[in-house]
Amino acid sequence: MTTSTPTPTCFTLTVSNHVAHLVLNKPEAMNTMHPTFWRELDAVLTHLHRDGSARALVISSTGKHFSAGMALETFAANPLDDQTPEGRAAVLDVLGDMQATFTKLETLRIPVIAAIQGGCIGGAVDMVTACCIRYATPQTFFCIQEINIGMVADVGTLQRLPKLIPLAVVKELAYTGRRLPADKALQYGLVNAVFDTEEAMLEAALQCAAEIASKPPVAIWGTKQAIHYARDHSVDESLKQMGWLQGAIWSNRHVMEAVTAMKTKRAGDFPALKPLRSFSELG
Numbered sequence: 001m002t003t004s005t006p007t008p009t010c011f012t013l014t015v016s017n018h019v020a021h022l023v024l025n026k027p028e029a030m031n032t033m034h035p036t037f038w039r040e041l042d043a044v045l046t047h048l049h050r051d052g053s054a055r056a057l058v059i060s061s062t063g064k065h066f067s068a069g070m071a072l073e074t075f076a077a078n079p080l081d082d083q084t085p086e087g088r089a090a091v092l093d094v095l096g097d098m099q100a101t102f103t104k105l106e107t108l109r110i111p112v113i114a115a116i117q118g119g120c121i122g123g124a125v126d127m128v129t130a131c132c133i134r135y136a137t138p139q140t141f142f143c144i145q146e147i148n149i150g151m152v153a154d155v156g157t158l159q160r161l162p163k164l165i166p167l168a169v170v171k172e173l174a175y176t177g178r179r180l181p182a183d184k185a186l187q188y189g190l191v192n193a194v195f196d197t198e199e200a201m202l203e204a205a206l207q208c209a210a211e212i213a214s215k216p217p218v219a220i221w222g223t224k225q226a227i228h229y230a231r232d233h234s235v236d237e238s239l240k241q242m243g244w245l246q247g248a249i250w251s252n253r254h255v256m257e258a259v260t261a262m263k264t265k266r267a268g269d270f271p272a273l274k275p276l277r278s279f280s281e282l283g
Helices: 035-051 072-077 085-107 123-129 145-149 157-163 167-176 182-188 198-213 217-232 235-249 252-264
Strands: 002-004 011-016 019-024 056-060 112-116 119-121 133-136 141-143 179-181
Touching: 011 035, 019 198, 035 085, 056 198, 085 123, 112 123, 112 198, 119 123, 123 157, 133 182, 133 198, 141 182, 145 167, 157 167, 179 182, 217 235
Parallel strands: 019 056, 056 112, 112 133, 119 141
Antiparallel strands: 002 011, 011 019, 141 179
């Protein structure tokens, strides 16, 4: 079964067999990130998180580059106020809104796979470092572009990238604005695999998402929770959190269904995640 949600202007979104596929669709603008991009991405991620029908998300793009990052005209049209302490203090909240959008990729109840072709530049690095899995092609490269335009990367790259690749490499990229090619990104562990063509990369990303979608959704959710918690806490703290987490979501039915499905070589039948409603929406 294939369903689609109202189509944003910067993306297309489809959900097929529990796999959501979000495609950046402004190749003529190198899929740059302007205010509409941020609003629509935030709305799409909120919808996927609340709806519960998708069990994995693939993000891919169109054109020569995955994304050239923040649209430079946005800075010119909406300069930050650096003339007063009050204006400079407000930068915290402006950036906080943008950071929160990419954090939604990390806190989404389902895994996120990024299929990256061509340039992944500036804000696009912020975006893909918040994803779970990254695939690339030989033409893919990563660039912390912010230093080249006189600013500090501020929407997640400097916070997440050091958790993914060696710190000295992060510093070199962040200080120089040099490009990190796909083969080096694979060597450092930033990408999981490099595929010969975009078509092969996208096929692999969708196949991985389909495999994830075949597992019990609540167990996948719990696994994502545990991995992210362990990344930011000690082993002892993470083991204790794991005990509480497992106790909260354990299901004999899921385990028996998974084992039976594996033995009989059929697809497992697992309930979807519950749709979410805010407290204000309750009757």
